[in-house]
Amino acid sequence: MTEISAASTHSLTAVLKYRDFRNLWIGLGLSSLGDWIGLLALTALANQQSGELAAVLGGADEYALANFAIAGVLLMRVLPALVMGPIAGWFADRLDRRTVLIWGDYVRAALFLSIPLVGSLWWVFVATVLIEMVSLVWGPAKDATVPNLVPRARLEAANQISLATTYGSALPAALLFTALTLSSQFYDYAFGWLAPDPVDFALLFNAVSFFVSGIVIARLRDIPRGPAGGETGESPLKVVVDGWKYVGGTPLVRGLVVGIIGAFAAGGVVIALARTFVADLGGGDPAYGVLFAAVFLGLGLGMWRGTRLLQGLSRRRLFGVALTTAGLLLFPLAALQSLEVVTAVTVLVGFAAGVAWITGNTMLGLEVPDEIRGRTFAFVGSMIRLALSVVLAMAPLVAGLIGAHSIQLPNTDRVLVYNGAAWTLLIAAVLMTVVGVISYRQMDDRSGVPLRTDLRRAFGGSPGLFSATGVFLALEGGEGGGKSTQAEWLCRWLEEEGYAVVLTRQPGGTEVGRRLREIVLSLETGDLSDRTETLLYAADKAEHVDTVIAPALARSEVVITDRYVDSTLAYQGAGRALPQAEIEKVARWATRDLRPHLTIVLDVDPAEGMSRFEGRDRIESESLEFHERVRQAFLHMAAAKPEHYVVIDARRPVEEVSEEIRRRVEPLLLQATRSGQVEASDDA
């Protein structure tokens, strides 16, 4: 689940070829979109109409009322799933599935439409519960219908795409909400007579999306008649209690579950507080939509790319680091008083939470035995829902109880406003960071290795090993740049200077290497799989380093190799377009990450280089574009680490090139012994 591979992307698009499933999916997309916009609009509306609560909560100030009203809506939203599962199940068992799917959408459309018409906070609460109840019946009916619309083999892809659509629609929904609230402000400004309330506008849009979804689904032919029945009855509370019995036994799984829930809680806290928080920072409904979008953008990016970014880190460490990062990021979120900065930090919080979720989920999948995996995931799902419910409803409640506070800065007239939302975020920051650190400690599988080392490797790649004795030089570049020529000139010069020199090359610097060279370069070999080619070159390198290069460096000699690891990065990586990171791993492993002190890149235009000799081996027969990619790769690598590279224009006369090489090599020779010289120390 870490990443959607090419194969499963294919199966995802393939499943959409089934017309009926596609229509159901469009319906699902529309109603999910409506659902998310509904969440935003209803909380925004609660914020607007919170004054009505004053009748029951006389003493509370405006700020507290706004938070309580939002907490109320969120509570009404999550409560039905927790306590009314059986009632929803009862309906699902009796109502015709087709009727549920179609009328479920129409009824929700009508309920959303009724909210602005009634115009009371109390009706917002009631309608929210009703809408949620309908959704509780609608969802399982949809799930039960999918198997009738796609073949069995496509079921998993269909379920995946449904899940992705349900959550993935949060981001477009938030952006739409922002656009709707902004544009209605614009209407207001441009044509005062029309002046719809921005939130009403969003609710209207939302009602329409449910209505259209109903129409789309009504056009489906293959929805079977009869009730969906089945899995609706089980209450999440029961799943949670039962689940803990077997999950609680394993410390790793326990840590994972707590952590995954923590990740969701971090995102949930931001969402629950967003409306009053943006108001504290001077923003309105559009800013609310943007902040909401920021959470989901971050989550999505984190799930999609996060684990790639930190490939070198152990999963367990990555999980702990991501959680702690999410927690730490909540501190600046609480403290900083700029809407723009807060939005940017929110994306990062979402990102960290997304990484934690995806790594946690992957580990659960790997570490939980087959027999109980299904139940474990159901348990985790229910736990997440439960925790989210608690966080969503509690966070604004706490914020309301803390109330509004401002700090007058001494000797200035600046006032810092830190209201309940900011303080609640601060509390969440402390809790999350603690959860993160504990989970990191508990699950660390590399104790003894400082995190710093791991992080450096993950971010910048390993710095590599440089021999403390001898001098290791590599000549690199495209074909016909003069590598062999220059290697010989350099070798002769060094020997004249009295150094012991080993002149060697890749591929083919050893007996095994010569045979491998024959395979990879002979035209008789014909097509080789790119991976095979890479491994053959890697095998040549491993043998070469172990039997030729490392021993010579240990004897403090100068080693000149005609091509080395950079060639595989350039030819197999950029030329063949295999993933660079993977090639690098293979080549670094093969060479024990031993790196040249200096790499001399003889840079030449591929066409010119090729014109210098006749006859083409397997690699040389590749296209000019291939060789151009190779050339750029060498230049790129050299630019990234100038201290270990020199790039020389290979069009210059042989003597000039050779002269420049000598100038660069000379200062490095201190590490090499000259004949007649006594080694500085033999332990070196």
Ligand SMILES: Nc1ncnc2c1ncn2[C@@H]1O[C@H](COP(=O)(O)OP(=O)(O)O)[C@@H](O)[C@H]1O
């Ligand atoms: N600086 C140079 N200018 C012109 N021709 C060169 C130069 N260096 C080498 N050559 C010629 O180019 C051809 C390829 O050189 P070689 O050293 O085998 O390159 P490589 O090992 O990079 O493929 C040889 O015929 C060589 O004499």
Ligand SMILES: Cc1cn([C@H]2C[C@H](O)[C@@H](COP(=O)(O)OP(=O)(O)O)O2)c(=O)[nH]c1=O
């Ligand atoms: C070392 C190495 C070479 N190669 C390619 C580059 C060259 O085309 C070929 C060997 O090149 P080279 O030694 O330059 O052969 P020549 O004697 O013809 O100049 O192998 C790779 O693709 N990957 C590698 O890791």
